[in-house]
Each structure stands twice: as C-alpha cells, then as structure tokens.
Amino acid sequence: MIHELSNIVAKNLINHLREQKIDSFYFRHIIKELSRFLAYEALSSLEPKTLSIETRTGKISFDFLDEENLVFVAILRAGLPMIEAMSDLFPKASFGFLAMKRDEETHKSKLYYDRVPLCKNKIVIVVDPMVATGGSLSDAIDFIKTKAPKKIFSLNLIGCPQGLAVIEKKHPDIKLYIAQIDKKLDSNMFILPGIGDAGDREYNTPQ
Numbered sequence: 001m002i003h004e005l006s007n008i009v010a011k012n013l014i015n016h017l018r019e020q021k022i023d024s025f026y027f028r029h030i031i032k033e034l035s036r037f038l039a040y041e042a043l044s045s046l047e048p049k050t051l052s053i054e055t056r057t058g059k060i061s062f063d064f065l066d067e068e069n070l071v072f073v074a075i076l077r078a079g080l081p082m083i084e085a086m087s088d089l090f091p092k093a094s095f096g097f098l099a100m101k102r103d104e105e106t107h108k109s110k111l112y113y114d115r116v117p118l119c120k121n122k123i124v125i126v127v128d129p130m131v132a133t134g135g136s137l138s139d140a141i142d143f144i145k146t147k148a149p150k151k152i153f154s155l156n157l158i159g160c161p162q163g164l165a166v167i168e169k170k171h172p173d174i175k176l177y178i179a180q181i182d183k184k185l186d187s188n189m190f191i192l193p194g195i196g197d198a199g200d201r202e203y204n205t206p207q
Helices: 007-019 024-043 080-089 135-145 159-169 198-203
Strands: 002-004 049-055 060-066 070-076 093-103 109-114 123-127 153-160 175-181
Touching: 002 080, 002 159, 002 198, 007 024, 007 123, 007 153, 007 175, 024 080, 024 153, 024 175, 060 159, 070 080, 070 135, 080 093, 093 135, 109 135, 135 153, 135 159, 153 159, 159 175
Parallel strands: 002 175, 070 093, 070 123, 123 153, 153 175
Antiparallel strands: 049 060, 093 109
C-alpha cells in the first residue's frame, strides 16, 4: 500500500527542501512540483472516462480522468501548497480542508475544522507533506471514511518508518504515495533528517 518515488528528479527536489537557506516562495514552489509528481504516479492507475470534445477537425472522443469524481482534501496548513497544485491540474475536481492541531506534549492531533465536500462513492486524495507519528494522517483518514468514499489515496512528501507503520496497520485499504522515506523520529517526534516544520517554512512563521 506504500509507494515511494524512485525518480531522481523528485529526490533532487526533496533534497533542496532540506536546505535551510531557501526562502518560503521557493519552498512552496518545490512542494507544488513534488505534489504533481505524486499525482502523476498515484492517479495513473485510474480508469479513464471517454468524452467527445470539439477539436479543430471536428468532434473526436478522447480519454480523460473523471475529475468530477475526485475530491482532494488538504490537512491545514502545511497541505495548502499541495492542494493549490492539485487545483491547477484538476480544475473540475472538488476540494476540502481539515485543520488538525498537534499537542506538543502528547504528540496527538485534534480536529478543529472540517470543510470537506460530499465524498460518497468518490475518490478522495488526502494531501499532507509530512508523515511523522502518523497520528494526524490516520485521524484524517478515519474522518474521511465516515463519508463513504469509493477509494482513498494519500500523497505525502516525507515520512519515516514509524509513522508509515501506523498508517499501514490502521488503514491497509488505502494507497499512500510518498516522495521520500527518511530514517526515524527524534525525541520530539520530528522526522530525521527531515525538512523542519513544513508549515512554518512555507509561510515564514516564527519558530
């Protein structure tokens, strides 16, 4: 259920994210590019929908993704650049948002905002840069499952074995696509070597 990108271009972009000197604009730009890589890989297995469109030589039928059957859900705030990239790629899809706050003492997450559209019998794609403990992502998937989707994908940039093991155990029925699996978590439950706090670096939030 877990698929790690092996593309050297994707690895190159991930390693640029590790550089502390890059500014927030370029940081968000790289995240958007990596999100596209993940989407290309994850959604390539979906069955196309044949549509007849008007071309310069008349009406012709072509295969398209059924964008209206896709629902992208970002975990705020770090998932915002990822969902922006998806809205550029799939303008006919639906988009939702979940806000989850991690308790710095217990390292557990709490949902405090839900703006997710109807998901029944649709394909839901959760986007979130980091899979550290796996708690936030697992809770988000639990919540989305209550909305009866047809299938769930997760697109993530960096994770670690501990967090991915949590997702694999609790949600073996989903497909997770990730750009890079790093070594481990540190004592503060941050990924090593990781990229730091993605949300803070995306939006220049003081540490």
